[in-house]
Amino acid sequence: MKKLKIITSLCISALLLSACGNLGNGGTTPSVGSNKSTKGYQTTGENNSNDYQGVIQDGHYKTSRSRGMGLIQNADNLLNLKSFESGLTTISKEQFSTKQYVFQEGQILSRGTINNWLNRKSKKNPEGLNPSDNGKKGENERNPRYIQQIEEQDYMKQTNGKLQLAGMTIGIGMNKKDYYQKEKYGATFETEISKETRVAEGKKAAQKVLQRVRSKVGNNIPIVIAMFEQSPKDSLVGGSFYAYTVSKSGTDIGTWNETNIKSYVFPATEDNAVPNDNDETSFENFQKQVRNFFPNISNVTGQGQYKDKELQGMSVTITTQFYSQTEITSFTQFVAQAAKSYLPGGIPLDIRINGSNGETQAFVSTNGSKGSGYYTHVFSSY
Amino acid sequence: MKKLKIITSLCISALLLSACGNLGNGGTTPSVGSNKSTKGYQTTGENNSNDYQGVIQDGHYKTSRSRGMGLIQNADNLLNLKSFESGLTTISKEQFSTKQYVFQEGQILSRGTINNWLNRKSKKNPEGLNPSDNGKKGENERNPRYIQQIEEQDYMKQTNGKLQLAGMTIGIGMNKKDYYQKEKYGATFETEISKETRVAEGKKAAQKVLQRVRSKVGNNIPIVIAMFEQSPKDSLVGGSFYAYTVSKSGTDIGTWNETNIKSYVFPATEDNAVPNDNDETSFENFQKQVRNFFPNISNVTGQGQYKDKELQGMSVTITTQFYSQTEITSFTQFVAQAAKSYLPGGIPLDIRINGSNGETQAFVSTNGSKGSGYYTHVFSSY
Incomplete structure (x- = not known):
C-alpha cells in the first residue's frame, strides 16, 4: 500500500527502524499518492481515515x-x-x-x-x-x-x-x-x-x-x-x-x-428552544442525574448541532469540585452510564469533565456509530 | 449474569426500558453480588473491569x-x-x-x-x-x-x-x-x-x-x-x-x-536524573520533534513512574498556541505518530494537548497493552 506518512522521515533514523515497523502496522492505512516520491514534504499521518492528513515541510507544519x-x-x-x-x-x-x-x-x-x-x-x-x-x-x-x-x-x-x-x-x-x-x-x-x-x-x-x-x-x-x-x-x-x-x-x-445546520445551547431557554423537544427532555434528565451526584452541585451545559430538526452531534461540559481522585473515577463511570441511558444515541457525543479550576480531569465520548461503545478516560498524573 | 449496576435504578423509568436493554449489552459485565437485592444502593457501573465500581446511595455518591x-x-x-x-x-x-x-x-x-x-x-x-x-x-x-x-x-x-x-x-x-x-x-x-x-x-x-x-x-x-x-x-x-x-x-x-515505586520529571536535569537513560533519550527525541512543529515553540513536559529501573507509565503535557482548529487536528495526528515512534512502548501513556489558555484541546493515549493502539481525540465544539 502506498504511503505518504511521517514514517518516511522518521525511518531515516536507523535507531528507529524497529519502531517504524510497528508504526506501519498500527492504525488504518492511508492511500495517498506514492511512497517513492515524498521528498521535501511529509504528512502528519492520520488517526483514522475520516481525517485529512496535513502537510509537513522540512520537519515543520506548513x-x-x-x-x-x-x-x-x-x-x-x-x-x-x-x-x-x-x-x-x-x-x-x-x-x-x-x-x-x-x-x-x-x-x-x-x-x-x-x-x-x-x-x-x-x-x-x-x-x-x-x-x-x-x-x-x-x-x-x-x-x-x-x-x-x-x-x-x-x-x-x-x-x-x-x-x-x-x-x-x-x-x-x-x-x-x-x-x-x-x-x-x-x-x-x-x-x-x-x-x-x-x-x-x-x-x-x-x-x-x-x-x-x-x-x-x-x-x-x-x-x-x-x-x-x-x-x-x-x-x-x-x-x-x-x-x-x-x-x-x-x-x-x-x-x-x-x-440547514445550526447550533443550539442546552439546556434550552424560552428564547432559545431547540428544534426537537425530545432532545431537550433527554438532556434535562441527564442533567438531573448528574447534577446531584455529589453533595455539591455539578454544573452541566451542552451544545448541539442540528440539521433541520435532527440532532447531528452534542458536546457537553460538566464542571464540579472534586475532593479526591477516586471521586473523579467514580463520577466518570457514572456519567458514562447516565449518557448511555439518557442522552440521544447514534450521534457523536463528547463529554468533558472539568474540575473547579477548569482543568479537564476526565472525559466520555462516543462517535455514535453502531457498536462503537462509550470511551471513558481519566487523565493520569504521577 | 448478576449485576449491581446503576441500570437497576435507571430501569425504573419505563420510558427508558429500551435504552436499558442496550446498557446491559454494552461494555464488560460486572459480577458483583446478586441483582435481586440492590435496594438502598447502586454502583457507578464501570467503564472496564479493571476499575472498581463506586457506591451510590439514594441517587447520590457516598x-x-x-x-x-x-x-x-x-x-x-x-x-x-x-x-x-x-x-x-x-x-x-x-x-x-x-x-x-x-x-x-x-x-x-x-x-x-x-x-x-x-x-x-x-x-x-x-x-x-x-x-x-x-x-x-x-x-x-x-x-x-x-x-x-x-x-x-x-x-x-x-x-x-x-x-x-x-x-x-x-x-x-x-x-x-x-x-x-x-x-x-x-x-x-x-x-x-x-x-x-x-x-x-x-x-x-x-x-x-x-x-x-x-x-x-x-x-x-x-x-x-x-x-x-x-x-x-x-x-x-x-x-x-x-x-x-x-x-x-x-x-x-x-x-x-x-x-520501589518513584515518580520522575521529564526532561531530566542533572539533579534529577531518571533511572533509565534510554527513556530520557526517547523523551528528548520526542520533545525535539514536537517542539518545532509550529513556528512558535511547543512546550513539552512529562512525568514518569518507575518501579526500580523500569518505567511503569508516563504522562505528558504539551502546551502550545494554536491559531486554528485545523492546526489542532494536524498536531494531534502528528503527536500520535511521534509518540508511537519515539516514546517508550508497552506502558500506559497519556498525552494532554493544551492551548495557551491551559484548556485541553485534544489528547493521545494508550494503555500500553499489545494491539491496543493509540487513541486520539480532539474535543469538539459547535
Whole structure:
C-alpha cells in the first residue's frame, strides 16, 4: 500500500527502524499518492481515515499564509472560530475525499490580502469587500460590515512526486450583527443585518472572491465556497454554515446548496428552544442525574448541532469540585452510564469533565456509530 | 449474569426500558453480588473491569466521611493528592479484586478523627500521632511533624443483600520535609526528615492506626496499610508509596513489602536524573520533534513512574498556541505518530494537548497493552 506518512522521515533514523515497523502496522492505512516520491514534504499521518492528513515541510507544519487572522476575525466570540473551521472541513470532506486528498493550510491568500478584502472599500483599499463608510453613526443609517472572516483551505494531490493544489475551499463568515463604536474607546453599538441582506451580500462577495481566487489559481480546480453565519458575541455556541456551492471551473459560481445546520445551547431557554423537544427532555434528565451526584452541585451545559430538526452531534461540559481522585473515577463511570441511558444515541457525543479550576480531569465520548461503545478516560498524573 | 449496576435504578423509568436493554449489552459485565437485592444502593457501573465500581446511595455518591481533608492535607502540593489516591487504589487492587469488591469512600474515620490524629500530641489531643511541640524553633531542634495525611478506602462485598465492609486500605503520607513558620505569617522554614527516621516513624504510626481502626471495625477483615512519601512543595511530580503491609486479622501488622515505586520529571536535569537513560533519550527525541512543529515553540513536559529501573507509565503535557482548529487536528495526528515512534512502548501513556489558555484541546493515549493502539481525540465544539 502506498504511503505518504511521517514514517518516511522518521525511518531515516536507523535507531528507529524497529519502531517504524510497528508504526506501519498500527492504525488504518492511508492511500495517498506514492511512497517513492515524498521528498521535501511529509504528512502528519492520520488517526483514522475520516481525517485529512496535513502537510509537513522540512520537519515543520506548513502553516497558513494568513495564520493568526482567525483569532483576530473572531475576537468577539472564539467559538465562531472552532465552528467555522470544523464546519469548513466537514463540507470539504463531501467534495474532497480524505483518502485521496491531503489537507494544507491556505497558501494562496496572504494575511495582507485577506485583511484588505475584509476592510471597507475605499480609495486606498479598492479591494475591500465591505461597503465604504457613509459617515453615518446611526445603527440603521450606517453601512454595516457584512463580511467578518474569510479562510482558505487547500486540498492537495500528489502528481509526479509533488503535492499539487487539486481543490480549494473558501469559507466566508457573514455578520448577523455588526458591532461598532461611535467614538474611539466608546460604548459598543450594533447594527442588525436581516437574513435577506446577509444572504444577498454573501452571494455578491462570493462571486468576487471566486473571480479573484481564480486569477491566482487558474480555472481548472474545483473551488468550494461556503457561507457561515457568525454567532453574536454573547452566544454560547458558534455560528454555522448556511449554504455552499462548488465552482467546478472558471468563474461559474455553481448552484447554492442550503445546509440547514445550526447550533443550539442546552439546556434550552424560552428564547432559545431547540428544534426537537425530545432532545431537550433527554438532556434535562441527564442533567438531573448528574447534577446531584455529589453533595455539591455539578454544573452541566451542552451544545448541539442540528440539521433541520435532527440532532447531528452534542458536546457537553460538566464542571464540579472534586475532593479526591477516586471521586473523579467514580463520577466518570457514572456519567458514562447516565449518557448511555439518557442522552440521544447514534450521534457523536463528547463529554468533558472539568474540575473547579477548569482543568479537564476526565472525559466520555462516543462517535455514535453502531457498536462503537462509550470511551471513558481519566487523565493520569504521577 | 448478576449485576449491581446503576441500570437497576435507571430501569425504573419505563420510558427508558429500551435504552436499558442496550446498557446491559454494552461494555464488560460486572459480577458483583446478586441483582435481586440492590435496594438502598447502586454502583457507578464501570467503564472496564479493571476499575472498581463506586457506591451510590439514594441517587447520590457516598462521599467520604473525611471528604475535603485530602485538599487540606496536600495544600502544599496537590500533585501529592492525585499520586496518593491513584497509588492507594493500585495497591488495593492487588488485595481486593475489582470483580469481587465494590469501592466505597472511607466511612469509618471522620474528618474530626483524622484531624486529631494528624495534629501534634498534646494534653488536649492525646490521639495526635505527630510528636508534641518541644517549643524549639530551630530547623534541627524542633520536633517535625512526620505524618502529613491519612486516608481510608473501604472495599465492600454483598452479603445477604447488603453491602458489607470486607476489606480496608489505609494510606499514610509521611513528610520528607516538614514546613513551618517561626512566627505567624512569617517566612516558611523546613525541617528535613531522614529516610531512616521517616520509615521508623511511619511504622510506629501504622501500628497505632491499625490498633485504633481494629477497635472500630473488628478483627476479621484484611486491612492494607500503605506508606507514602510526600513530595516537597516545589516538586513537579507527586510522591509515591514506598511500602505496604497486609494485616490479615487482629493487630498483627503483617510483613512490610517495599514497592520501589518513584515518580520522575521529564526532561531530566542533572539533579534529577531518571533511572533509565534510554527513556530520557526517547523523551528528548520526542520533545525535539514536537517542539518545532509550529513556528512558535511547543512546550513539552512529562512525568514518569518507575518501579526500580523500569518505567511503569508516563504522562505528558504539551502546551502550545494554536491559531486554528485545523492546526489542532494536524498536531494531534502528528503527536500520535511521534509518540508511537519515539516514546517508550508497552506502558500506559497519556498525552494532554493544551492551548495557551491551559484548556485541553485534544489528547493521545494508550494503555500500553499489545494491539491496543493509540487513541486520539480532539474535543469538539459547535
